[in-house]
Every structure is written in C-alpha cells, then in structure tokens.
Amino acid sequence: MTGTTIASVGPRTLPPLGPTRKLKVPKQAERTLRNGLTVIAVRRPAVPLVELRLWVPFGRVHLARGAMLSQTMLSGTDSMTSVQIAAELQKVGGGLSAGVDPDRLMLSGAGLVTGLDRMLELLAEVLTSASYPSDEVATERDRLVDRIQVAQSQPAHLAREALLKRVYGRHPYATQTPEPGQIRAVRPAALRTLHAERVHPVGAQLVLVGDVQPEKALDAAERALGGWAGAGRTADLPAIPPLEPGPLLLVDRPGSVQSSLRIALPAVSRTDPDHAPLQLANLIFGGYFSSRWVENIREDKGYTYGPHSGIEHSVAGSVLVAAAEVATEVTGPALLETTYELGRLASLPPKPEELEQARQYALGTLQLGMSTQAGLAALTSAYAGNGLRLDFLAEYAARLAKASIDDVAQAAARYLAPARAAIVVLGDAERVTPGLAALTTVHTEPVS
Amino acid sequence: MTARRSRIPATKYPVERFTLDNGLRVVLTPDRSAPVIGVAVVYDVGIRSEPEGRTGFAHLFEHLMFQGSENLEKLAHFRHVQGAGGTFNGSTHLDYTDYFETLPSNALERALFLEADRMRGPRLTEENLRNQVDVVKEEIRVNVLNRPYGGFPWLTLPPVMFDTFPNAHDGYGSFDDLESATVADAADFFRRYYASGNAVLAVSGDIDVAEATELVNRHFGDVPARPAPERPDFTEPDLTAERRTAYTDALAPLPAVAGAWRVPDPVTDFAGYLPYVVLAEVLTDGDASRLVERLVQRDRTVTSLGGYLGFMGDPFDVRDPTALLLQAHLPPGGDVDKVLRTIDEELDRLASDGLTDGELARTQARMATHLLRDTDAVLGRALRMAVLEQQRGEPGLLNELPRLVGEVTEEQVRAAAATLRPERRAAIEVIAGGVR
Numbered sequence: 053m054t055g056t057t058i059a060s061v062g063p064r065t066l067p068p069l070g071p072t073r074k075l076k077v078p079k080q081a082e083r084t085l086r087n088g089l090t091v092i093a094v095r096r097p098a099v100p101l102v103e104l105r106l107w108v109p110f111g112r113v114h115l116a117r118g119a120m121l122s123q124t125m126l127s128g129t130d131s132m133t134s135v136q137i138a139a140e141l142q143k144v145g146g147g148l149s150a151g152v153d154p155d156r157l158m159l160s161g162a163g164l165v166t167g168l169d170r171m172l173e174l175l176a177e178v179l180t181s182a183s184y185p186s187d188e189v190a191t192e193r194d195r196l197v198d199r200i201q202v203a204q205s206q207p208a209h210l211a212r213e214a215l216l217k218r219v220y221g222r223h224p225y226a227t228q229t230p231e232p233g234q235i236r237a238v239r240p241a242a243l244r245t246l247h248a249e250r251v252h253p254v255g256a257q258l259v260l261v262g263d264v265q266p267e268k269a270l271d272a273a274e275r276a277l278g279g280w281a282g283a284g285r286t287a288d289l290p291a292i293p294p295l296e297p298g299p300l301l302l303v304d305r306p307g308s309v310q311s312s313l314r315i316a317l318p319a320v321s322r323t324d325p326d327h328a329p330l331q332l333a334n335l336i337f338g339g340y341f342s343s344r345w346v347e348n349i350r351e352d353k354g355y356t357y358g359p360h361s362g363i364e365h366s367v368a369g370s371v372l373v374a375a376a377e378v379a380t381e382v383t384g385p386a387l388l389e390t391t392y393e394l395g396r397l398a399s400l401p402p403k404p405e406e407l408e409q410a411r412q413y414a415l416g417t418l419q420l421g422m423s424t425q426a427g428l429a430a431l432t433s434a435y436a437g438n439g440l441r442l443d444f445l446a447e448y449a450a451r452l453a454k455a456s457i458d459d460v461a462q463a464a465a466r467y468l469a470p471a472r473a474a475i476v477v478l479g480d481a482e483r484v485t486p487g488l489a490a491l492t493t494v495h496t497e498p499v500s
Numbered sequence: 501m502t503a504r505r506s507r508i509p510a511t512k513y514p515v516e517r518f519t520l521d522n523g524l525r526v527v528l529t530p531d532r533s534a535p536v537i538g539v540a541v542v543y544d545v546g547i548r549s550e551p552e553g554r555t556g557f558a559h560l561f562e563h564l565m566f567q568g569s570e571n572l573e574k575l576a577h578f579r580h581v582q583g584a585g586g587t588f589n590g591s592t593h594l595d596y597t598d599y600f601e602t603l604p605s606n607a608l609e610r611a612l613f614l615e616a617d618r619m620r621g622p623r624l625t626e627e628n629l630r631n632q633v634d635v636v637k638e639e640i641r642v643n644v645l646n647r648p649y650g651g652f653p654w655l656t657l658p659p660v661m662f663d664t665f666p667n668a669h670d671g672y673g674s675f676d677d678l679e680s681a682t683v684a685d686a687a688d689f690f691r692r693y694y695a696s697g698n699a700v701l702a703v704s705g706d707i708d709v710a711e712a713t714e715l716v717n718r719h720f721g722d723v724p725a726r727p728a729p730e731r732p733d734f735t736e737p738d739l740t741a742e743r744r745t746a747y748t749d750a751l752a753p754l755p756a757v758a759g760a761w762r763v764p765d766p767v768t769d770f771a772g773y774l775p776y777v778v779l780a781e782v783l784t785d786g787d788a789s790r791l792v793e794r795l796v797q798r799d800r801t802v803t804s805l806g807g808y809l810g811f812m813g814d815p816f817d818v819r820d821p822t823a824l825l826l827q828a829h830l831p832p833g834g835d836v837d838k839v840l841r842t843i844d845e846e847l848d849r850l851a852s853d854g855l856t857d858g859e860l861a862r863t864q865a866r867m868a869t870h871l872l873r874d875t876d877a878v879l880g881r882a883l884r885m886a887v888l889e890q891q892r893g894e895p896g897l898l899n900e901l902p903r904l905v906g907e908v909t910e911e912q913v914r915a916a917a918a919t920l921r922p923e924r925r926a927a928i929e930v931i932a933g934g935v936r
Contacts, residue, residue, distance in 0.1 A: 064571045067613050069584055070606035073535035073706075098533050099872045100509040126787070134797070138787035142862035145869035147786060163869055164509065191796070195803045198831055201753045205648045205934050307750075310638070310646045342582045347575060354634025357642050377642045379634075409583035416585010416604045423534035424876045 075418060075449050077442050078428065081266035085274055087281055088254035093269035094261040094432055094442065096425050101145075102168050102262030102269075103429035106159040106175065107437045109255045110152055111367065112224055112287035116234035117246050120189070122150040122157060123196050124243060127188035130181040134188055137174060146171045148178070154225050154289070155367045156437055157251065162426070165263045172276035179280050182247055184240040197232045204229075207305065207377070210499060211312035211478040214303045218474050219316045219371060221293055252282040257436040261429040292369030294318070295474055299493040300387075303500075304481035311383040311479030312375070315390065318467050319363045319370040322440065328451035329463035330372075334361055335410035336402050336460070337393060337468060338374050342409060344393045345374070355379060355386045367438060372467065380480055384487020387477070391470040391491070398469040401461035414452050418445060508868045508906035511875060515896045516709050517889065520717065522725035523697030524619075527885050527895045528712050529704040531878065537705035538879035539611040540600040541619065542886040544700075545693035546593045547671035548734050553680075556636070556673015559592040560681060561689050563632040565599060566590065568623035569614075577614055584610050592671070593812055595819045596887060602879040605706035609715050612703075616719040619696065624686045633678050640672050648751040652930055653758035653827055654811045660745050661760055661926035666734050667821060695726030702886035702895070705878035736821055738762050739924050746929035753934035754803075757836045758827035759843065759927040761920045763809065765820035767891055774904060775912035776824050777815045780807040781863050782855070782913060783826065783846075788862070790846055795828065801839050802828040816901065817887040824920065836929045844922050851918035855910050868902040 080094040110118060126148060127134045141147050144167020151158050159178075163171050203209040213229060220226035258277070260269045295318045320326045331339075338345030338361035349355045359376035378386040402410075421427045422445070432442055477488060481496050488494050516528040550557040568574040581588045586603030599618075601611050644650035655670055662668040701720065703712055739762070764772035783791045784807035795802045807826045809815035828839055874880045875898060885895035 064613070064617070066571075066580060067609040069610060070608070072606055073604065076535075096533075098531070099511065099876045101869060101872055101876070135788045135793055139858070139862055142786060142788055142866045143858065145865040147866065147869075162873060164865065166507065166509075188797070191800055194800065194831060195796070198754055198803045198829070202648065202829070205751055205753045207646055308646060310641045340582055341588075342575070342579045350635055351575060351631065354631045355638070357635055357639040377638065377646070379638060379641070409579060412585045413582045414585075416607075417587065419534070419585065419604050420536055420587065420602055423536045423878065426873065426876070 075446060077445055078422070079266060080442060081270055083270045083274065085253065085278055087278065089256050089258060089277055089280065090436070091258045091260070091270050091273040092432060092436055093264055093266035093273070094259070094428055095264060095266050096261055096428055097263040098425065100165050100263050101162055101425060102165045102260055102264055103162045103425045104160065104171060104175070105259040105429050105433035107257045107433055108157040108251055109155070109286060110157040110250060111155055111289040113152070113246065113250060115227065116230035116238050117242050118152045118157070119196060119230050120193065120235060120238040121243050121246055122152040123192045124184055124189050125150045125182050126178060127192060128183050128185045129177050130183055132177065137178065140174055141171065143167070144170045148175065154228055168260070168264065168269065169272055169276065172272055176276045176280055179251060179277070184243040184247070186240050189240045189243065193235055193238065197235050200229060200232055200235065207308065207310070207312050207478055210303065210305065211314050211476060213500065214301060214478060215314045215316060215373070215476045218301050218476050219295060223292055223368070224289060225292060225366065225368065248282065249284040252284040253277070253280050254283055255286060257433065259429055259433045259436060261432060262425045289368040292366070292371070295371070295472060297472055297474060299495040300475040300477060300488060302481055302485065302488060302494050302496045303476065303478040304496055305478050305499045306480055306482070308478070308480045309380055310377045311380055311477050311484055312377055313383070313386060313390065314476045315374040316474045317372040317374070317472055319372040321370050322365060322438065322444070322448070326463050326466070328448065329455045329459040330467050331363065331414060332407060332410050332452065332455055332460045333397060333464040333468055334363060334372060335413060336406050337361060337397050340410070340413055344397070345390065348393060349376065349378070349386055349389050353389065355382045365438065380483050383477065383479055383484040384490060387475070387488060387491055394468050394470040394473070397464045399465065401457050404457060407457055407460055411452055411455070415449060418449060508864065508902050509872070510903050511872065511899050513875070513881060513899055515885070517895065518713070520696070520720055522721070522723050523695070523727060524720055524723065525700045525889055526716055527700065527702040527889050528707065528709055529702070529881060529885055529895070530707050530709055531704065532706050535605045535706050536602060536878055537605045537608055537611070537703060537707060538600065538602045538877070538882035539615065540598055540702045540879070540882040540886045541615045542596050542598045542700045542702070542883070542890055543694055544596055544698045544728060544731065544890055546595045546597055548594050548666040549693065552665050553677060554685060555669050555677045556671065557677070557681060557685065557689065558597060559672065560632065560636055560678060561686060562590045562592045562597050563636060564624060564628060564686055565618050565622050567628040567632065569618035570621045571617050572614070574623070574628060577618070580610060580614055586611070593814065593817070594671070596817065596890065598883060598886070600879060600883055608703070608707060608712065612715050612719040615701065616723060619694065619699065619720070619723050622690065624683050624690070626683055629681065629683055629686065633681065636678060637675060644672060648749055648753065648934060649756060649930065652749070652756060653825065653928055656747065657758050657760055657825070657926065657928050658811060660743050660928050661739070661823065662736055662821070664734070664736055666732070667736060692729050695728055696720070696723045697726055698728035700886045700890045702882040702889065704882040704885065734821065739926060742922050743926045744929070746931055748931040748933040750933040752930055752932045754832060755830040755834050755836060755932050756828065756930040757830065757839060757927060758825060759840060759925050760823040760825045761924050762821060763824050766815070766822060767819055775908050775916040777809050778860070778863065778867065778905060778908045779913050779916045780809055780824055781867055782859065783807045785863060785866055790850065791826070791843065794846055795839065795842060799842060800831070801834060801842065802830050804829045816884065817891065819891060840927060847917045847920050851914050854914055860910050860913060864906045864908070867905050871902050871905070
C-alpha cells in the first residue's frame with residue numbers, strides 16, 4: 053500500500069508512576085485458647101471463601117514417621133473413613149491436605165466461607181481422633197515410596213538433597229527426604245504414638261483468612277478446637293551450623309544434558325537489622341528477573357532458562373540459595389559468571405538506580421502478596437510460625453525504604469562474597485569436570 | 501445421610517467493554533479492595549497456528565516480544581515492570597498467547613505504555629533471536645529432556661489423538677526448527693498475527709474506569725490498525741477405533757499412562773461441553789472421587805491420578821478440537837491395560853447406575869471454590885476475562901461460571917460418561933526405563 057503515513061510522534065517517554073499507596077495491614081484478631089492453640093483471623097472479604105493453615109511445631113521428628121503421618125493423617129478417624137472425610141469437606145467446597153518439613157506439620161485448606169464451621173469440625177475430628185487404619189496406611193506407604201522414587205529421578209531434587217547435606221552437616225535439616233526402606237518400616241502403631249506425642253495444641257498456630265469477621269472466626273475456632281487437648285512433647289532445634297566454604301562438590305549424574313548449579317551463602321533471619329539490606333543485595337544479584345545474574349547468564353549469554361536466588365528462612369536459621377540449570381557444555385563458564393557477579397557486588401557498591409529498582413520491587417511485591425486470601429494466609433502463617441505477626445510487614449517495609457547504598461554494599465560484602473559460598477553441581481562429571489576444575493577445587497561423588 | 505446442597509456463591513465483578521478504532525478490544529473490571537492491578541494482552545495466535553517446519557515458533561516468538569520494542573531497549577521491559585514493584589510473564593497456548601503484569605495500581609499507565617509499545621513493534625534482531633533460541637533450548641531441557649515424564653502427556657498424547665500438523669505437532673519445537681528460525685520469519689509472524697484487531701487488552705483491579713479508558717486510548721489509540729487474520733479451521737474427525745502407543749522414558753522410574761477422548765466444541769456448544777468439565781472432577785477430585793477411590797484406594801493399581809479438560813488443563817480457554825484427559829502413575833510393574841479396563845468399567849457404571857446421593861452437589865461446591873479462588877487474584881481475573889472476550893465476546897461469563905457448573909445435572913454427567921468409549925480413546929503409555 054502506498055500513501056499511508058504513520059503519525060510521527062517521535063520517541064515516546066516512559067510515563068511516571070502515580071503516587072504510592074501506603075501499605076495497609078488488614079484487620080485481624082488473635083486469641084490463645086486455654087489448650088495453648090493460638091488462633092489468628094484476618095479479614096479479606098474479596099471472595100466468599102476462607103483459607104485455613106494450621107502450623108504444628110514438628111522439629112526433631114523421626115523423618116520417615118513424620119512423612120508417613122502427614123501422608124495418612126486424613127485416612128480415617130474413630131468415626132469416619134478417608135472417603136467420608138473427603139466427601140464431607142467437599143460438601144462445603146472445602147479440602148484439607150497435610151505436609152511436613154523439619155520445622156512443622158502443616159494442615160492447609162480452603163472452602164466456601166459458609167462452610168467454615170464444618171471445616172473446623174472436621175479438622176478437630178482429624179486432630180483428636182485420627183486412627184491410622186492398617187489398610188490405608190499400607191496403601192499410603194506404597195504410594196509414598198513410589199513418590200520418593202520419582203523424586204529421586206528428578207535432577208532438582210537430587211541437587212537439593214546434595215546441597216542440604218553439604219550445608220547442614222549433622223544438623224537435623226541435613227536430610228529431609230526419607231529413604232524408601234525407612235518408609236516401608238513404619239507401622240500404624242508408630243503413627244498413633246507420634247500423633248499422641250507431637251500433634252498437640254501447645255505452640256500450634258491456626259490462621260484463618262477470608263470473608264470473615266475476625267472475632268467471629270476466633271469464636272468458631274474456639275468452639276471447634278477448644279476440646280483438642282493433650283500436652284505432649286515439644287522439641288527445639290539447635291541453631292544451624294555456620295556455612296563452611298570448601299571445594300566444589302560435584303555430584304555425578306552421567307548422561308545429564310544440563311547441570312544443576314546450587315550455591316549456598318550465609319543469611320540472617322527476618323528480624324535481623326541486616327535482613328532488609330541483604331534482601332536488596334540479593335535482588336540485585338539474582339533475586340528477580342531484572343538482576344545482574346539473570347541479565348548476564350540468560351539474557352546476554354543464553355546459558356540457562358530460569359536462574360534465581362532467594363533467602364530461605366527456617367526456624368533454626370536462614371540461608372541464601374542461588375540455583376540455575378545450565379547447559380552441560382557451559383557449566384564452567386556459567387560458574388565463572390556467577391562468581392564474577394557475586395564478587396562484583398561484594399566488592400563494589402551497587403548503582404543508585406539499581407538499588408531503587410530493587411527497592412520498588414521489594415515494596416511492590418509486598419502489596420501483591422497481600423492482595424489475595426491465599427497469599428495473606430501463607431504470609432500470616434509463615435510469620436506466625438517464626439514468632440511474628442502481620443504488623444511486622446509495616447516494619448519490614450520501613451526498613452526496605454530506608455536501606456542506603458552503604459547498607460546494601462556492606463550486606464553484600466558480608467554475605468554474598470564468593471569466598472563464603474558452598475557450591476554443589478549435579479551433572480555429567482566426565483563432561484563438566486575440566487571446566488569446573490579450571491576455576492576451583494572439585495570434589496566428585498556419585499549420585500546418591 | 502441426605503445431601504444438603506451448599507449454595508453456590510457468585511462473584512459480581514463489573515465489566516466494561518469497548519473497541520478502539522484500530523480494532524483492539526478492551527475489557528476493564530474494577531475492584532478497589534487492594535491497591536493492585538492485573539494487565540493482560542492476549543493475541544489470538546498459538547501453537548496451532550505456527551507454520552510447518554517451524555515447530556515451537558509461537559513460543560519462541562513469545563520470548564522475542566520481551567526483547568525490546570519501538571521505544572525500549574532490550575531488558576527495559578523487565579526493568580520497568582519490576583522497578584514499579586510488579587511481576588510479569590507470558591505464555592503460549594494452543595489457541596492464544598498472553599502477556600501480563602501484576603503491579604501496584606500506581607503503575608497502570610506504565611504498564612499500558614509497555615504493552616502498547618510492543619504491540620506497535622518488537623525489536624526483532626538477529627542477536628536477540630539467537631540468544632532466545634538458546635534460552636528456549638534450556639527451557640526445553642529443564643522441562644522435557646533432563647527430567648522424567650518430561651512433556652507427558654501434553655506433548656506426547658496429541659500426536660496419538662490427532663493427524664493434522666496444527667493439532668499433532670510438538671508445541672515446544674524441535675531444536676532443528678528452532679535453530680533455523682530467522683528474523684524474517686519473526687517479522688512475518690508479527691505482521692500476520694500480532695495485529696491490533698487480533699488482540700484483547702484486559703485490566704482488572706484498583707482502577708477508575710473513566711481514567712483507565714482515557715489512558716488506554718492515549719497509549720493504544722495510535723497503534724496502527726491491522727485486521728485479525730482469518731482463523732483456519734482446525735477441525736478433525738473423531739476417532740472411530742482406539743489408538744494406543746507407548747514409549748520408553750529413559751529417566752522415568754515407574755510406568756504411567758494417559759488417555760483422552762474428544763469432547764464437544766467448548767465455544768459453540770458450551771452447554772454440551774460443561775458436563776465433561778464436571779465429569780472430570782467427579783472422576784478425580786480428591787479421595788472421595790470415583791477413580792481415586794477405586795484405583796488408588798481399593799485396587800491400588802495406580803499411585804496418583806488426575807483428570808482435566810484441555811491438553812494444558814484449560815477448560816475455559818481452549819477451542820475445538822480438544823479433549824478430556826485422564827492420567828495416572830503406576831506402581832512398579834503396574835499393568836496399564838488393567839488400569840484402562842478399570843476406567844472403562846467405572847465409566848460404564850457411572851453411565852448406567854448414575855451418581856450417588858450428594859456426589860454431584862459436593863463436586864460442584866468444590867469446583868466453585870476453585871473458580872473463586874483463581875479469580876481472587878487480579879491477574880487471574882484479567883487473563884481469564886481477556887480470553888473469554890477473545891474467544892466468545894463474553895468476559896462477564898467469568899461471573900457466571902460457578903453457577904453454570906452448579907446447574908449441570910446428573911443426567912448430563914451420565915450422558916457424558918457414556919460417550920467415553922474405548923473405541924474413541926487415544927492413549928499413551930510411558931514405559932519406565934529408569935535404572936533405579
């Protein structure tokens with residue numbers, strides 16, 4: 053076509069942002085019941101649903117028994133079968149699932165808000181009279197063994213296992229997945245004993261978030277769960293050991309077409325004064341897409357699809373983990389660029405615009421995380437499990453807002469220096485060893 | 501125990517629709533309950549439309565849309581979204597490609613600027629193309645080649661069920677095809693499919709409708725008009741005989757199987773399609789569902805089971821032809837034939853004996869929760885409404901879905917189950933080749 057002209061407007065400029073909306077912590081209420089259970093209810097009425105999270109402290113629990121307990125807790129009670137429990141929850145649009153990690157047993161669910169009372173009743177039923185029926189336990193035992201086998205064929209899982217061992221040494225966090233043989237040895241009686249000893253309300257936190265009046269939700273929880281009794285054992289975890297740098301641990305997985313690169317660095321808990329500056333330093337390094345690491349090894353060099361770094365907070369301590377799956381043939385170069393970016397940030401201050409961009413991202417994603425019932429429930433529960441409440445969000449936002457370039461540079465020097473790193477690579481040793489050995493000392497082990 | 505039916509609640513998200521002179525359709529859905537917004541731009545082109553010899557191209561092109569545009573350098577898009585406190589992504593489906601951000605609401609105009617700029621023209625350079633071919637190859641390695649069950653069943657089942665290139669080819673693409681893609685291919689693809697008349701913009705969340713309308717006009721009003729291309733007919737005849745294949749997955753430690761049956765046209769026969777969406781949940785949603793109770797709990801012939809509509813699990817944003825899928829993982833030495841036979845038996849039983857008291861109502865209540873939960877996030881709302889506008893001209897259908905799901909009758913679910921005959925089924929088996 054001729055004669056067509058596109059209106060020439062010249063280069064267009066990016067419009068400025070509007071005024072920032074202040075972070076508003078939603079309405080909430082809290083009550084500790086006489087049996088020791090803390091209940092926190094948060095109002096967010098956007099959809100007629102309610103989210104439920106029950107955190108039961110579960111440190112130092114036998115690995116296989118803990119895993120089996122979460123797998124079978126919903127398999128039946130004194131008066132209901134697993135199918136009945138599931139069907140009764142479904143009737144109110146609800147569901148419950150259970151999971152464990154080295155810190156906690158977590159029961160989570162969501163349902164129509166009109167079904168809150170019923171969901172709480174069913175939760176109480178499971179907590180007070182889960183029966184671990186033999187048939188169901190046998191079925192779930194086999195299923196869990198199969199699931200672990202599948203996990204053990206996943207490179208991400210294998211790399212994670214190797215990293216945990218490398219970082220945590222003799223600490224209970226070092227092994228988080230039981231072996232199939234250990235699972236096969238778990239009997240129903242052991243589960244009943246474990247339940248009686250450790251699934252009790254003292255120190256547990258129930259979070260309810262949704263289209264609820266907080267005080268009324270607390271009343272509902274008290275009615276349903278006030279009778280959950282039992283004062284079993286509690287157990288504290290020792291603090292995690294300091295991270296020991298050392299040779300790169302190469303885990304050989306012959307035939308891998310990619311290498312899984314994992315780097316652990318020291319970190320601090322959410323309440324530490326260094327936390328906000330460290331979080332900003334982490335973002336600048338590799339904690340979001342617009343980070344130096346992603347721009348380097350993905351957008352410039354095409355070595356990888358989704359590199360990412362983040363701080364993992366556990367009850368006994370925090371650690372920063374950077375992870376990337378990189379093509380086998382560029383494993384060495386990818387590590388080189390990674391340590392280069394860590395070293396650069398640890399030894400030179402970031403540019404002001406880099407810091408402002410990371411700061412805006414950190415503040416903005418706090419708003420986004422609070423804008424759904426499920427997001428609020430996850431956040432409230434994670435905070436509560438670590439002894440914090442939602443009002444800490446405002447404090448955290450203030451710390452992010454005032455961290456200076458110096459603060460961030462100091463945090464980077466203290467925590468992100470490559471000299472402090474523990475590095476694990478899972479991949480085809482025959483192909484990647486020369487590239488890695490050119491950069492650092494390599495210690496090779498077969499895949500477990 | 502008699503079934504007490506939970507009242508199915510509905511949402512009442514307001515919907516404003518208009519079309520710009522250049523053909524861009526716009527959907528606004530305000531909700532001021534949190535200071536955040538979701539912005540989605542959906543183009544009516546997906547995997548089914550990519551040219552032969554260019555498998556994976558629609559997805560590769562999605563990557564190129566992030567590599568700079570008329571007024572933006574490479575990397576600028578990411579920095580401007582995240583520097584405003586937001587997150588972004590894009591994804592390629594069989595029938596559409598979406599681009600989206602979720603941000604604090606003070607970044608509305610910035611998001612519109614960024615999307616309009618790449619709608620006017622992405623920067624398609626040789627360097628960016630080669631870089632993103634490498635990135636996409638790593639994405640395929642992570643998701644398919646270096647892990648067990650990679651691409652099962654969404655990449656491995658369509659070639660069993662379908663015969664034509666659009667429906668049967670690998671949407672992630674072969675490395676050969678990806679490597680031979682050229683900048684000229686990309687420019688053609690953009691001209692043809694990324695027209696303003698082929699796109700929908702949806703904005704949800706903390707917006708003022710009048711202000712948002714003005715901003716949309718300001719930024720998208722001068723995007724040059726180009727009409728939507730004619731969408732080819734992707735129809736294929738239904739199967740008349742069972743199709744079954746198997747392959748060895750060298751990394752998989754345990755067997756697996758997936759089966760699928762064609763279902764009515766989701767757009768032109770929505771009333772005929774909905775019962776299948778409900779049926780999939782009756783069969784597989786949780787411990788009280790038909791197939792979980794039978795295969796997992798009672799027979800112990802499978803260890804996990806899933807059922808859903810659409811190869812990408814997208815019941816309300818896919819066009820014809822599509823399918824109801826069931827997939828299962830088996831224990832060591834598991835018998836795939838036996839699992840398929842039991843599924844047939846349960847479908848027969850459902851078709852002839854019907855549902856138990858309360859079975860349908862409780863499934864529908866749970867489906868309502870899932871639908872409401874998905875739309876609680878502003879971005880979920882914007883994306884879903886954009887596609888509903890694009891494929892049906894009916895974004896407000898989102899508010900109706902929980903109720904419509906609730907109105908599906910037992911008779912309809914039984915009739916749907918009766919059509920899932922073995923002779924209409926395509927199935928694929930994963931043979932465990934893992935050494936462990």
